[in-house]
Amino acid sequence: MNRNAVRAAIHIAAVFAIYLSAAMLIPAAVDLYFGHRDWQVFAFSALSMGGLALAVAVATQGRPPQVTTRFGFLLVNLLWFTLAVAGAVPFMLSSLDLSVTDAFFESVSGITTTGSTVINGLDHLPPGLLLWRSLLSFMGGLGVIALGLFLLPFLNIGGVSYFRIESSDIEDRPFERFQTFAISLIGIYTALVFICAVCYAIAGMRGFDAVNHAMSTIATGGMSTHDTSFIRYANTPAILWIGSIFMFIGALPFSITILFAVRGRLDAMRDPQIRAFAGYCVMFALAVAVYLRVSMDMPFFEALSHSTFNMISIITTTGFSSDDYTQWGPFAVACIFVATFLGGCSGSTTGAIKSYRFLILFELIVNGLRRLIYPSMVQPVRYGDRTVDEDMQRAVVLFIASFFVLWAIATILLAATGLDLTTAMTGALTSLTNVGPGLGPVIGPVGNFSSLPDAAKWICSAAMLLGRLEILAVFVIFTPTFWGR
Template sequence: MQTSPIRAAVFVSSVFALYISAAMLIPAAVDIYYGNADWQVFAFCAMTTGGLGLIVAAATRSRPPIQSTRFAFLLVALLWVTLGLVGAIPFYAASLKLNIADSVFESVSAITTTGSTTIAGLDNVAPGLLLWRSLLQWIGGLGVIALGLFLLPFLNVGGFSYFQIESSDIDERPFERFSTFMVALLGIYASLTVLCAIAYAAAGMSSFDAVNHAMTTLATGGFSTHDASFGYFEGQAVLWIGTIFMLVGAIPFSILILLAVRGRLDALRDPQIRVFLGYVAAFALTVAIYRRVTADIPFGEALAHSAFNFVSIITTTGFASEDYSLWGPYAVVAAFFATFLGGCSGSTAGGIKAYRFYILAKMLANGLRQLIHPHVVQSIRYGSRTVDADMQRSVVLFMTAFMLAWVASTMALAAGGLDFVTASTAALTAITNVGPGLGDLVGPAGNFVPLDNYAKWILSFMMLLGRLEIVAVLVLLMPSFWRN
């Protein structure tokens, strides 16, 4: 008898819960090294969650189900919910005394690489908890890559899959074995993290800060070990290092693997990379010029901070070197619109993503041409390959769902008492997985601590919704999904 998809999804999720519980031993060891009593919390949480995960895995293990899109949708949602709940346990049990809403919010923000936080006074938080936040984001970033490259393309909601990379031979399969690709992915992700940590340390960060910020930079997550984020560090070197590695994290990792393993420079011709780098350069340069003219700041300094903060917003990282909401009206408006953009498909970045803007622009141009020449049929192309009707439908479906979800969540937050700027930007930054919004409460100089539990539960759901490309979650709410 074939296994139930729900049972199979629970089994896979419980196995991943075992991995997360094992990862809790790392911050436990760090707390032992620094002489902090929270190591007992991590050790206890590792044993209890690991034991519970083992029991559930043993109880649900059976023959694999028939592979289907219905099973994949269910697995994706349940997996991310499980990781968010398991990751929240140390936050709830540790010395911070966070409530359940705060703990789940912090964990979901970490694994979705959003970067919003409900913890104030980070400079005084135990090192194990700081490392746990960073480690969850690093693990979440790796999971996001796998999600974007394999699962969501299979479901027609997450963009181009790994074997749809733009190349001279569109039918070529660069890696015949999946295991070869995964080893290369893990190797490059870990190597870039180590390289980033070394660069941060060379620029003046302590070893602990360098490791934490390297993990959250490559994951484009944005968690910092200090309330002031990158404003805590002196000099422009750390800003440029962060800018470079955030950009790397927002590039398709399939492209990075082709470059590293096969030396495929032609992979850089992927149109979404040009679109992504184009709007990054446009925002960074125009805001730098604006600050040079209006605030009489040296252009080099203005460019360093503008590039860092806008790359952080666009790549949905969430670091901040200054409170850019004080830079003037143009900078604030630019930051608002930059929040929508995002990086590339198959990267750790969130947002709408560059390839969707590219396809939408092509669809618009094609539609205008057909108004002029109604009888001319022209295909929409992504580089050298044709964008089929399914992909066009997927882009339009995502954009429609995105706008509806943003409006609905903004209204829900406003119903809870938040003002328009706070409600709209908090909802936007959650669904795009950026981190900071605008305003005094959730802006780059604030955090999400003052929000009530009602708002935090809504935003936790929106972070998951945005990370799973919205449609992958909304489909579970359809009655037809559960029939038969």
């Protein structure tokens, strides 16, 4: 890794920090409109962070670097760390007076679209801070899509959605020029947020709450304006179904969403990962609904509304909750625990393992069993009608193995801080998968992370970043080979 590449990565990160600083003026304007003094905090943060970022950008300006895999890994890590630090500044300076630990945790939770929080009293929080949390999720969701569509395929550690676009049965790409594709991506993403907000408002949600929840719903971020999340809307089925539908849309591959929305390509929906994702959403929702109807004598439509909302929320790694599902009984809790691993599709805003990896892993297992019987058999691993190359197979196996090893390590580290096993195990899992709530009374759907020791919050923050960057993209920069010439 040469100095020119490091300088260029710092320059790009500084430019993105300037954009984030400009975004701070939005909550500043909202607080000024509502007469809250925190507008000064956001204005000062925007000017100070913007000025510092501009100075760094000017100082590191130079000729563009050679685009290599190493440069890509460095840039990805530096961008997300920079955004996490910059996003924490308003939390530290606000009337909440959060510590560095809490402010960084809240910022990381936002940009990684995790939705965990250390803030109590969200219902009485200044409107600017509530909007800032949602904006971090909104911007983080866009960053996650870009990561899945453009950067991970380049780094050979994922990106089936883009791989699908270039398949033989879809003759053309969404657009010939990357700039047109990017503009369409932002436009459709923003349009979905607007439509979701309007639907929430029509269903009875207050306008400000509708906008904030819409940003978190499409970003599958889970940032709510209420301590009780969607529990206050538990008796409004329309809101729960709207949330379920738009969380599901947010978990679809955005490249394919663009093909469908702009080109009307229904054939794009044949992607196997979409069918797998939809299949386990329906299966879990129906199973839990039937269980609630039988075990708790809940009316079936009410049971279906709550089970669909909460299961899709967990599967898509959004993290909203319409009830304390830890009280639903062991079968429902077991389903929710398993659903935490699943995730949506590649190239979407979701986290966790994702459906395409399960499809490829299943093919690898089936082929492995066949070769036990026919050792000389040559059987390619397939994803739909395409053959999965060895790089993709290796990436899937490496990711899943690294995921479970890292989950075990994070669980042990959290337990070492004094947390009970349930909190440590599900806290590590929900951070790695970017889901948000865990299980148990501390970090469950009616709790939050505020009571955790500072060391535990740093561990969870690191796990959230690792999970969002697909683990391997972070691990690789700590290897001697990465920094060698």
